[in-house]
Amino acid sequence: MAFGSARLRRQGQVSGSPCRGIDLSVTLASMEAHPSLWKRCSTCKKEIAFTSVHWVCNVSTCNRTRTALAFCSVACWDAHVPMLRHREAWAEERRAPTRAEWERQQRAAEAKERRRSRR
Numbered sequence: 001m002a003f004g005s006a007r008l009r010r011q012g013q014v015s016g017s018p019c020r021g022i023d024l025s026v027t028l029a030s031m032e033a034h035p036s037l038w039k040r041c042s043t044c045k046k047e048i049a050f051t052s053v054h055w056v057c058n059v060s061t062c063n064r065t066r067t068a069l070a071f072c073s074v075a076c077w078d079a080h081v082p083m084l085r086h087r088e089a090w091a092e093e094r095r096a097p098t099r100a101e102w103e104r105q106q107r108a109a110e111a112k113e114r115r116r117s118r119r
């Protein structure tokens, strides 16, 4: 959010520039600003980059493909435990996939879902 508003303010100072298309340019710019973004930490929303080490919850409901939680640190993992009322839980260290691996996984998951909805 701070990123978007900073950009808008800077653009406002340029005299004579058209206002149309600002939303689009902000969207594009923010996408380009995170080329390595894989996921955001489920607690603090910090970026977790492709191939970086992060933490996941051992509880199966936290690891469903659609809602899989990922945490940037054990402290962030720790913060979600009381929220979801886990009785027995531990954090597992994981390495994020590469961008190519991730895109392949996404395509595979989409294909599976399409097959399922056709039935």
Ligand SMILES: [Zn+2]
Residues within 6 Å of the ligand: 041, 042, 043, 044, 045, 046, 071, 072, 073, 076
């Ligand atoms: Zn975090």
Ligand SMILES: [Zn+2]
Residues within 6 Å of the ligand: 057, 058, 059, 062, 080, 081, 084, 086, 089
């Ligand atoms: Zn959990």
